Amino acid sequence: MAYSCYITFPTTFFAIRAESILKKESAVFKMVPVPRSISSSCGTALRCKCEDINSIKDTLLQYELDLEGFYRLKEEGFKTPIVEELDLND
């Protein structure tokens, strides 16, 4: 059983801006279609290791990006994942 964390964005612009910033910062992440079990305004989300989500969030906020939501998904094969919404607001 594996856990992955996701950050969602209000628009595609912010998703791609996040990707551009994090690439320069050498962060480990992947841009993926938003899982069906998460509701998001934009179809692209950022997936990362759960231990990295806080530092990735902090980097993005430094660049004044609008972020929509933070999630931890318990994923097992093709089963519907168990979704936990994270409250990462300081």
Added chain:
Amino acid sequence: MTDTKGPCASELNLYFDNAATSWPKPEEVYRAPEKQMRQACGNPGRSGHTRTLDADRLLYDTREAVANLFNVKDPARIVFTLNATDALNIAIKGCLTSGDHVLYTAMEHNSVLRPLGGLLRDGNISTTMIPCSSKGYPDLGFLETAYQEETRLLVINHASNVTGSIAPLEAMVKSAHKHKVMVLVDAAQTAGSQRIDAAALGIDMIAFTGHKSLLGPTGTGGLYVRPGLDLKPLREGGTGSQSELDRHPESMPERLEAGTLNNAGLAGLLEGLYFIDRTGIETIQEHEKMIRSYLYERLQELPGLKLYGPASDEPASLIVSFTINNTDCGEIGFILENNYGILCRTGLHCAPLAHKAIGTFPEGTVRLSPGYFTTRDDIDYLANALKEITTLIQK
């Protein structure tokens, strides 16, 4: 092209209409749209697959390159439009409300005059024109006296497409801001060939086109809107985000963009922006200044030829306008192409008030607009052709 001017003519760049659209383009600009359509042909923001993301990345990189060009920190403040006219319409109609007063200069293009004229005829706004000198420079003394309580916007044509005269942006922006008036800069003739620092000058909005000095394809352009300024969208529709809502997203850049953008064109524009970045805008500016001075000096010698606009040492973009005695401008343009293969533009250049300011209304002028790729050899050929034409007319 005829071969009457010797074998060298075919090797020269005889395109002197860069103020209308630039040519040639860097080789990468020709190739990029094809590559985009073949390899990255997804619809940005609409799906989650790789091609869509590649198209999204292209838009982002282009926004970032434009933001760098204008020294803008946040690429979200750059929106893409069809051209400069579209950007000016979005800016003008998006920032004004009923009862507002607008200032504009006599050098404005119809892309400003007509949207303002439409709002004026509908009784929504009032306007005052800032007169310009016979060289095309705005009267700053008049500007100081023109502000009213309702004045909301000052529109400045950065460089005239008739004379090339460059408006003193810094002084005009300072003046407008002192009176709490917003500034919209029409940079159709200057984006890519003159340094424009939106942050340092505090400009509120810049409208630009992609197919002139930015060396990109037609159908590309955009608008910079400063942070904190929320324009009312001219168009609403699909953006790929917040699809469940029946209202258009409020955040930039989607706020001012609806429907699928010109991705193939923007791929070309990005290569134009990269070329400018590699070359350096100061290098471009220096070369263009040298070419204009040389052209101006060569034409100054010709009898019966009258030059308009800034002298060779005054602030100007790469444009020189002239007339020859009372000869029809269209006829001169025809002879230049028919006998010498030289392409230029004649007439009013969509800027009737500018021609009134310099005293060439309604006949207009012959406009020569070389570009970054024009050489002194090209100018020599052009000057020799005009020497023959003026001699012929003098007889």
